[in-house]
Amino acid sequence: MNTPLKRTIPKQQFLFIPFIMAGFPDEEITIELALSLQELGASAIELGVPYSDPLADGPVIQQAASKSLKSGMTIQRAMELVGKMRKKGVEIPVILFTYYNPVLQLEEKSFFALMHQNDIDGLLIPDLPHEESQHMRKRCKQEKIMYISLVAPTSDTRIEQIATGAEGFLYCVSSLGVTGVRNELHKDIISFLATVKRHSPIPIAVGFGISSDTQVKELMPLCDGVIVGSALLKKIGELEDLLLNPKTKDQAVYEFKQFVLSIVTPISS
Amino acid sequence: MNTPLKRTIPKQQFLFIPFIMAGFPDEEITIELALSLQELGASAIELGVPYSDPLADGPVIQQAASKSLKSGMTIQRAMELVGKMRKKGVEIPVILFTYYNPVLQLEEKSFFALMHQNDIDGLLIPDLPHEESQHMRKRCKQEKIMYISLVAPTSDTRIEQIATGAEGFLYCVSSLGVTGVRNELHKDIISFLATVKRHSPIPIAVGFGISSDTQVKELMPLCDGVIVGSALLKKIGELEDLLLNPKTKDQAVYEFKQFVLSIVTPISS
């Protein structure tokens, strides 16, 4: 099948890339949250595919994944959820965030067919490092899917190698570690980001641990965007019951948006 | 001190040698039981000294010893109990049956002094075999105390050696084993007793396991006497409460005597 003209990551604005989990707390709300994030100026959305063994994720995302899995979410349904989002008006780029094993279990042809059918723009596989992703990167290029690469402070001499040929944006792990809300930026973050910036032909976005406007403000001069995941899922988790109750849903979505705004204020202002 | 003319084990009659435990169920009853046994024709009395670790004794004697110990019985008190018996009229030979360790803890001089003071005629130490008893046998001879030796079916070539120089009577262990009531004579008992008889210059008495007139009848042609211990202590144990109650004591002593009679009938008839 032919692929439509792909969406791209905007290069002129400071990027705000939120992460949400497919099916958490349910499919309908996931769509609604995506719409809200688009409305709040998200540059793209990372949609997490829940996985049984998410070894790069902290407890907040693990728990969200676990709940989503229990309700029957699969990689295929997560991808189809993007198709549904599109129908409901989500127009910004959507990046599928999934561990490698679920991808591996789909025939490669089916996987890319599903990517296209559901209008998914990018792919991020946290446990497929540069050395192991050669084939997938090549295939994504052929299929015009952005393959998002990650660099970490420990990547060191590998940064240049990874940055070369990276697509969409370069995901910078802001501190050593798995995803999760943290209060302190890694002390070497400034030199790390400078190094990445020097080597990267594309925008660099910082993720893993961003939870406040202060952090965003600190980061803005150092990079081209931020990824916010755990902080959002934590909030969604807190609002879960309200979101699932039709009577309180709107109020909960409003609260969620207020929370997101509180973090991204430095960007919009 | 000078020792009086010693009592001896009669050689003309079939011997009935009962075993009772010093202080079981109490001192006074022990004396009374000794008197009863004398009255019933006992040729001698073995008086057991209770011991914490009576490894040659079965459960009945162990239990009697344990009770007696708890009431404060010691080897010295047991020996003094013989003195008391004498005063109450026990005139037949009394043999002190004691494990070696309590004897060892008394100065040798004190031990023999106590033997004499309390008019004790013999000594039997079940855990002092021939090889270890040389000194004690010599001292007993000097002190004119009968040192009672044991032979067992397993003694085999040792029988002759043990029998030579044995005093009083030769204690034949009727079956392999510790003291206790048994229903069956050791199969090789006949040839065993014949061998002992052949080598023994003194009467041979069979012990360890005699509890019925049938056994006594069977044994009479084979030896010169029987030792009855566990069967008596078992009966005393059954009568314990009655013996200790002044109101029922006489009846209990009567029952005890009836029981003894039932076993020794073949001898007296």
Add this chain to the structure above:
Amino acid sequence: GRFGQFGGKFVPETLMNSLEEIEQALEDANNDEGFRTEYIRLLKQYSGRPTALTYADHLSSVLGGAKIYFKREDLNHTGAHKINNAIGQALLAKRMGKRKIIAETGAGQHGVAAATVAAKFGMECIVFMGEEDVRRQELNVFRMKLLGATVIPVTSGNATLKDATNEAIRYWVQHCEDHFYMIGSVVGPHPYPEMVRNFQRIIGDEAREQFLTREGQMPTTVIACVGGGSNAAGMFYPFLADDVELIGVEAAGKGIDTALHAATITKGTIGVIHGSLTYLLQDENGQIIEPYSISAGLDYPGVGPEHAYFASVSRVQYESVTDDEALYALQFVTKTEGIIPAIESAHALAKAIEKAKHMSTHESILVCLSGRGDKDVHTLMERLGGITS
């Protein structure tokens, strides 16, 4: 870093540098005669190697078939083969200047081994253990604490070994700068499977030499149990080039036709687990399935990638043995040889017993008795309760 198509380094980018550091250190160590000398010295003077090769004369004569030999890894310090690897990795960590050890553990055997070497080397040790396992294996938890280790109960996922491993990796990701992750089996990203196999091949090296000396020939068959597969990898490796039948025994739990088993190669499909491409138990959507076995050490949803390779090229035959068969073998060997094997090892023994009967007395089976069963006595009491009455 591959065994055929299997293996690899499927880990977050954050860890790639650590893996490269380890590779580098390993290469240096391999070029340093002093490293191996120290490793062998510790195995000998601390863990008591060489472990015995025991001819199971009574068992063999009762079965009337092949002669059965046991490689006695149960006689190692801490009671299983795990210490071979823990000593090797601790030496490597020391060489790398890392004084803090991370380890994952299921039943606690590797955790105890890691805590043990950490104590001996004066290192800190943090052990991740599923909360469920912490509860079930309180004696081993106490042992680790007595050894000075910190035991972290893991509540994520199903709170078992798989999740403890995830959590250990997460912790490593955050603390890789000064921590060394001591993996307990031939699993994980490259270079772990190869490294652990090399630290465990002492089992096979010794056994092969002992057997040759004793019997003047090779065994007909070599059998070892396979969870992650470290004792099997160590046992098989030196025999690969020999004309010897190699059999790996997986845990069939309640039966491989039920959902309750841990027979990864027998029933699994190819995927990625804990950084490595290998066979694993997963559903059609690529979600990992919790395995089951009475044996905590075999209760793992993946398997070492080199075993996946051995299976793919048919050099090693992988079979499976149920809980009941293993328990029967455990009792049989205990009663005839006076050796209480670990339930893990009993899986290998069950296969040996089954095969020996159909072999001639001129043939022989060498079994890796990977650990002692003392740790399993509680489990056995529950399952065989009748024996105590």
Add this chain to the structure above:
Amino acid sequence: GRFGQFGGKFVPETLMNSLEEIEQALEDANNDEGFRTEYIRLLKQYSGRPTALTYADHLSSVLGGAKIYFKREDLNHTGAHKINNAIGQALLAKRMGKRKIIAETGAGQHGVAAATVAAKFGMECIVFMGEEDVRRQELNVFRMKLLGATVIPVTSGNATLKDATNEAIRYWVQHCEDHFYMIGSVVGPHPYPEMVRNFQRIIGDEAREQFLTREGQMPTTVIACVGGGSNAAGMFYPFLADDVELIGVEAAGKGIDTALHAATITKGTIGVIHGSLTYLLQDENGQIIEPYSISAGLDYPGVGPEHAYFASVSRVQYESVTDDEALYALQFVTKTEGIIPAIESAHALAKAIEKAKHMSTHESILVCLSGRGDKDVHTLMERLGGITS
């Protein structure tokens, strides 16, 4: 059959013939090179000897004094030195044509060793164990049953080791024709103390040679714990003629000035127990007193007669260590050396730690680490509960 005035055969006449049979069989065995060959072969190929000599480098450096070495009897099959003797006596029983083994046991270590060799040799095994100990040591009871032994709970006396021994002797008296009584320590009537010491001297023979090879000289001091005293007898014997300080460590329980201890030589008097003239704990009327120690293996009111002799001629110095000191040493050694010693062995270790501090780094202490502490983990959990929180 005497060590100076100590020892002897203070048993019922019924047993004298059995003792003579054993003496005769031992003499025959000693003249038969094949017997020793088979004994050594089993120790090596079945029990895993020689056991390691471990230099406790971390512990020694923390203490800053003498170099401490451990003779690792904990690495034996079944986890303690007890198996050395059980193998020897089983071979003797086999030679005598006896297929039924009687054993007494306190905590269960000797019972397990006896049940183990009985299984290996295809013999029956009946183990006498105080009812109180049966309750406290249910894991070991289960182990023995798994090994096919019959465990008889003893209710007489205080239902502990002393009474189990009495009961085993009583059973032996009744069944001596076809049963072999396998005593677990250097106690009992002649020839047991000498026989058990000879089956245990492999400890000292190996350790002496290993130490000489490793250090090129003799250790300054050799230390072993003493209950009945078999590990100490085995360890000390080969060093008797050397210029080496020998220290036996008894259990001081709650303190030797309290009634709760098992310091037989330190506080006992001469008497007869279980067929042997030796030191024992008794009251002034010659009744044996129940001893106390946190360590079930040292909780015995007597001591091997050869130790009484060594004490009387001052060749070995007997000291004592309290429960608390032993527990502290156990934890200290575990944390610094990664070895959880048996509480028994921890008594020897406590003395070694105390002495090492006051010795120079040129001096050395060789400690017999007689068994592993896995069996004691329950006891430790109760006593050190805090560690788990």
